[in-house]
Amino acid sequence: MKSPILEFIQSLHARYLAVDEGRVADYIPELSKANPKAFGICVATRDGHLYEAGDTRQGFTIQSISKAFTYGLALEDRGEDHVLSRIGVEPSGEAFNAISLQEGSGKPFNPMINAGAIATCGQVLRKDGASRFDRIAEYLSRCAGQSLSIDEAVYRSESATGHRNRAIGWMLRNFNILDEDPDEILEAYFQQCSLRVTCTDLAVMGATLANQGINPISGERAIAPEFVDNVLGVMATCGMYDWSGEWIYRVGLPAKSGVGGGILAVLPGQLGIGVFSPPLDGQGNSVRGIKVCMDLARDLSLHLFNPSAVPQTALRLSYTGNQMMSRRRRPAMDFHYLKRFGERTRVLELQGPLIFSTFEPVVRTLVRHAPYCQQVVMNFRHVVNVDPVSMRLLAEVRSRLESNGIRLLCCHAQRFRRPLLAAGIPAGAIFDTDDEALEDCETFLLAGAAEVAGRSPDAVPLSECDLLSSLSPDELAIMEAAAETRAFAPRQSVIESGGDADEWFVLTAGTVEVSLPETGNRRRRLDVLSAGMSFGEMAFIDGSKRSADVIATEPSTCRVWSRAWFDSLDQSHPALKIHLLHQLSRQLSARLRQANLEISTLKS
């Protein structure tokens, strides 16, 4: 099945292939050699998927599109205040090559006009032996995800004819916007404009801006996250010269074009667009490029203010500790206690990016539930990122919960360990899985329960084991006599998956885990059993192979009965067998009820 999105991009390409308006730039001889028929469209998603149509891998010079990125580098090198003191961010309403500087200060209106772009270039530092241009080229290459090189012919042509830009450079030097003579800065500027890119490069560079500054294909950090919004901001208000107001109103995408025929547009947080077609309109924008961007924005509702693009609440699911229990199987008395008091545990499953607007409903829910809670678990499994604001709010929430005597636990949160620790969540309250966090909550609840606190969990006589507790002394004696006793050291295997299920186990001391191997050395825990619980009974009953491993996690003792003995009960002690099967059915039935409750909780 072919992607309808790819087909749409291809149809857009076909729609404008025949357009022959506009003229290829000819202010320098090299640019006029461009093929007016070349035409490519590429959309790059925030996760690095590319939709391409036409000549998306053909090289051309980046020209003014570089200005937006060099501005990001200048901000990283000098900081926002310093850069703003040299270059404004107001739309000038003038053409790209105007020598328009603000009265008095000589500040260029914004970094997107040539004056501002040259001033921006001058802000970039030389570092560790790398020239200004080296650093610019590296920066843009990181954004594109591949090493960009200069089109030497275009560069020489630009440099040979760049008299107007030299005039601008000296004017900037006159106002001390440039700290040094402009020659080298201008060469770096000409070189920057002569970097060769493809349509796909532009889309990926746009997606890098859309993706918080991380190149979605290489996974590399290309732009410091704190300056992504500044770059997008100047693109939004100044990217299209004196057409900027109408561009944002109609198209709604921060964008930048270059006289090489490229246009780069960004839907922040979502995707990058690259279009390449050399013929330009009177304002120096690619004719097809503008048409494609307008159609893309309209047909796919990519407008910055698309009213349907509402961020979802970060609250994915909310339930209590008796609607969903840990996989630790506990004796009936404990189970019933937890069924009754588990509602004192509140689990909030979070999702998506945590920012103010998505986390605020979570805080509201917590404020509402707090009076009924003894502990709160936040599950980060589906969280994609956390911003500092949400972590500050979490810190506030944590300290308020604490002063109300309520524990806060986090799980599936290892990726966010550092910000969580900074928010005051103790390391001991950060769990790998929700199951472990739930188990901890249950253990905490049980520790406070008078009626179960006296029992030692370490060794349990057969008469108190769950499936056997209602047997008569005679029946227990029969069981005792038939049972083999096996002791296991920590990490010793009790049952191996794939084996025959010809034994039935009751754990009388210690703890065992039922688990499956995962990638690497990790195991997925299916069940944990405390002393007093039986295991292996499901495969024993239905005659299937063992479906999981059982491993002792501490010194453990099991009593084991064989299938041969169990079968022989039909004749020798049918009442005992009926009793055992009845108890087993009851237990399976209780577990199935709980499992069904958990399914409906998860589907709610």
Added chain:
Amino acid sequence: MKSPILEFIQSLHARYLAVDEGRVADYIPELSKANPKAFGICVATRDGHLYEAGDTRQGFTIQSISKAFTYGLALEDRGEDHVLSRIGVEPSGEAFNAISLQEGSGKPFNPMINAGAIATCGQVLRKDGASRFDRIAEYLSRCAGQSLSIDEAVYRSESATGHRNRAIGWMLRNFNILDEDPDEILEAYFQQCSLRVTCTDLAVMGATLANQGINPISGERAIAPEFVDNVLGVMATCGMYDWSGEWIYRVGLPAKSGVGGGILAVLPGQLGIGVFSPPLDGQGNSVRGIKVCMDLARDLSLHLFNPSAVPQTALRLSYTGNQMMSRRRRPAMDFHYLKRFGERTRVLELQGPLIFSTFEPVVRTLVRHAPYCQQVVMNFRHVVNVDPVSMRLLAEVRSRLESNGIRLLCCHAQRFRRPLLAAGIPAGAIFDTDDEALEDCETFLLAGAAEVAGRSPDAVPLSECDLLSSLSPDELAIMEAAAETRAFAPRQSVIESGGDADEWFVLTAGTVEVSLPETGNRRRRLDVLSAGMSFGEMAFIDGSKRSADVIATEPSTCRVWSRAWFDSLDQSHPALKIHLLHQLSRQLSARLRQANLEISTLKS
């Protein structure tokens, strides 16, 4: 527990309470009477929650903030093209009261300067006996969620001193930007500016813009969805006059201020902010208002381009029809068939807003799975809204699936019935619940299965019923003899919840549903049973009360055994009892395995 967010808003209020910069507007005498100490902050979330600090319920006149909303009304009355032909959307770089019209056309630069606002007012139509002002007042009142009234003293004062605006009005008339003499239009404009609002009203009006034009408190549609982005667009580029570029760069919130001391700011899709404090700076903006907006934007990362605010994929969960089965309990042979071939059913659970960027990964997933699918279910339970683009993509997906012979079903989708039908989803493929859609998929799979197709599902002899199929003829005869036969008409009750569980049922013909009453006449379906299945066995085994109702959905026949008879088997036919209990344990065990698989699927 107190909300840390409310506390933050209160601390922000405390931070600037003592500021005494700025001067109350005095260009008309009435405004100069405002109390300079009055100060309120309100944040309204997209779902209508209010965080308020200070004088949020004190009235003041809306002044220029009204311009943004009247612009929305003008667009609704005349359409975008007509309005754009009269009023531009370019930042003018000039003060609010400049008589600046574009050369030649006489078009005001944008609707936020007075000239543009008066021209906008002239675009509003009289309708159904309602005057221009009546319609403006109604429109703004819907945005605020309450009836706004005029401050008569301010209005008279504005009208008495509005000479400059009259000059602008006649200039617009001169250029035919106004179609009629300006007197009445100007009065409507003065009245509009004199509407009394509170700080909370402003926040709610902002939240209405953030919420796709629907007032989040009243739930009423206030602004047509197609014009929300236009209003936000002009606020973003022209809302703060010649400071607009820097405002968007630094604060990043579309905003509008009024000389009454109000500022309204919007984070599109997220929230609205209202601040009220009469003392103004030299540009006519509330001094405290600007400080509060800047702090809110910075401290809560509310910037339009906040790089963390990425929309989540709409794909919440993806699984196959054997990882999650319907609640229809079927005979073992069917169950095993579905376990084997259920992977031909692919379920995609969707969430959040469906827009291009969130739906695109869903399309990509579908394209990848299509070769292995016979049917696809899309679950809309967690979808908050669908935009036309996502529905167009869905229509494309549907037709491609169809031409590949793959069925597409939708569930939990009644809210989106109309757009789904428009996307070509047949009414019969739209199901209320995921369970019904899954059941339909299973039935479809089974209908194509040679090995199960021959069996009539309508009447099943006891010897073929699931729990009894391995009994010997003698044992079956004992069961037959002891069973009572009961027939039920459609909708007749078989078991009522709360009753004693002293009977065990096998359905030999027809279909019954296990369900619980929900609000209204609706019932939540827990299980559906076909002929051949047993039911009521869980409560029968563990002696609890009946936990749900069982109702026949078609003419049905049951065989029923009493607890007394079942108990008597211990003595009379222990081998039969062992056999029954063993079969029951096997069945419970199989259901528990499936339930555990479903839990881990849902938690994945």
